Amino acid sequence: MRLTVIGTGYVGAVHAACLADLGHEVLGVDLDAERIAELAAGRPPFYEPGLDALLKRGVDTGRLRFGTSQAEAARFADTHFLCVGTPPLPGTGAADLRYVEAAADGLAPHLTAGALVVGKSTVPVGTSARLAARLPGAEVAWNPEFLREGCAVRDTLRPERIVVGTSSPAAEARLREIYAPLLAAGAPLIATDPATAELVKLASNSFLATKVSFVNAMSEICDATGADVLTLVGAMGEDTRIGSRFLAPGLGFGGSCLPKDIRALAASVEGLGLGGSVAFLREVDAINSRQRDRTVELARRLLGGGFAERNVAVLGAAFKPHSDDVRDSPALAVAETVRQAGAQVRVHDPEAVDNARAACPALQFAPDVTKTCEQADLVLHLTEWPQYQELDPAALATVVRAPLLVDARHTLDAESWSEAGWTVRAPGRPRLG
Template identity: 55%
Template sequence: MNISVIGCGYLGAVHAACMADLGHDVVGVDVDPGRVAQLAAGEPPFHEPGFAEVLRRALDSGRLSFTTDVSRVAGAEIHFVAVGTPQQQGSYAADLTYVDDAVTSLLPHLAPIDGRPAVVVGKSTVPVGTAERLAERLGDAAVLVWNPEFLREGFAVQDTVAPDRLVYGLPVDETAAAAARDALDGVYASMLERGTPRLTADYASAELVKVAANSFLATKISFINAMAEMCEFTGADVTFLAEAIGHDDRIGKKFLRAGVGFGGGCLPKDIRAFMARAGELGAAQSLTFLREVDSINLRRRQHVVNLTVHALQGRVPGKPVAVLGAAFKPHSDDVRDSPALDVASRLAGLGADVRIVDPAAGPVLRRLRPDLGVVDTVEEAVAGAHAVLLLTEWPEFVGLDPAVVGTGVAARTVIDGRNVLDPASWRAAGWTYVGLGRP
């Protein structure tokens, strides 16, 4: 099928490349000439395992191209809108400027193909009610379907080509709904043939699926972090607690690891936008619990700072502190709302000599935060350090040999902000091990 993808950031670029790799003819459109040039040259503008290979393969096939000229979408049967919806400045609400601009840019180029209406597919995460409003703007020019994405950074290629479910938000009109469903089925034919569940619903339900899922995950993470706080007051071990309750299949073990909390470009801004939208709808009380979820998450960062200050006996200025990790999660270079970066910034603000190392986010951090000390190796980060903080659970950090790391530090104190290290082996190597919610 002939497809256009409007917005070639993280979501759009991965979607465009994967769709072309599946055999579709795809044109990706973005307003950033630099990003378009990078993608067209086969150079990923972000770190994502497996994406570079898919991008190059799709470009080499001739089925994928990138442009800043939106008129090149003419002739496409389906147009995916995959632009960002960041948090508004000074508000919890989502900024829909890019979504509205994308639809406005598409309108002059929408036309029936072989007697079938053009189909516009929304993939951006938006407040409930947005799809209905956009469908009215499109009018008779195209049929709108809302198809939320469920990508995990670090697994985006896998989640695009082999999702655990496909959700279609369809219009009320049965004829229009059938046209949109059939068109999207054509795009995802290989996935449907493998048995991927396809769930169809109205616009509002499809919009709510994404924010409800993210809110549930955020709540689960903040719950175990709240239990970690209780464990620190009682002397209990949150890792044992998580294991024990995780055996209950109604609860499950995933997302039950206490630590410095969640971050990134999705969970924090999505739960805040959800709260803002609930307030606009007069349903604020339904989501008041998310305020505490957000509060628990944010105070975990200050807790790690407090633990570090205590480890330094209150003498922070000038003390070298090694921070292992800058990205909000491993296998990504995304530092948006990163707990690791937040902790490092707060310690730097207290006068600590912070040295940060991250396998992927180093170049990004050097560009965005030239005021922070970014180094290339763990050895450089820990040299002379009075405290070592593990804040992003990259495998190369989790697998460090505590005896080897200990040869370069000034004081053997490690703060495990992700509860992923083995306390016994680190203590056996002479380290003072500090976990979160662990005795």
């Protein structure tokens, strides 16, 4: 089939490349001419494992092309995926729909009868109905994305579920045809109405955020009582009703999805007069933000009370591993707070240094871990890249000024670091060395 993808940011670029890899002819459209030029040359504008090869294959075969004209998009195909951003509105956290509406308005004058516009953006309930009024003669469906940065290609080509919200059997049939290779491989498709499809993404991310904040609340209690949060969550995770996924104590979540989505859901439900139903999401958000302050305070105590004239090495800048995304990054927030408290802060990250430097130019950056840790009075492990788990703590101890470590992600082997002479601290755990 011939398909267009409107918006070639993180979701759109991955979706377009994957649709082409499924055998469709795809046109990606974006107003950012520089980004379009990069994509047309087969170069992804961000780091995502596997995307570069997929993008190059699509461009080389001719199944994937890019442009800047929505009129061209309407001529190219009659099925259009909207993949533009929905950033939070300042002050309220509600989703800003101006880019979704602008994309729809740009398409509207050019659409032919029977066109299908499929939203993938994360939006409040009722958005598809609002767009339908702006797109006379076209049907609007919703097909939320469930991509995890660092696993986005795999999540698209091997999805845990595909959700489609449509108002007609014909639209559902068209989406089933688009995703036929995935359905044949065993991916489940959940067909529902547009409102339910819109709500699924927000509900899923809010539930996951709640699990993370719950375990971090338990981490605070462990700090106060001397209990061990890792043993606690290990025991909890053995309960099949709870499960171990997302029971991850530490620095908390960041990025462009979970924080934004819990605030957007709370704001939209409050707008319906049902704020009491999601009041707990405000506390989920507050608990998550508190983890950054807890990590800074743990570091401060380990240094004897202050950061002034201390050298602090930071391992990790991206909000999560396998990504170069620093949007709402807990790691970068902690690094900047420590710098503002008087420390000289040097940061390492395998992929996110350029974005981190643009976001926080006052921080220092180093090309490798050894250089980052030279003469450090404290090492902060803030993003759980696998490379950091492979470090030799004994070798690293020879380059620091003081072997002090805060493992804010609980993924380093505390015993081996302690045996190498390090004093190790981690949120929610008793003294480790």
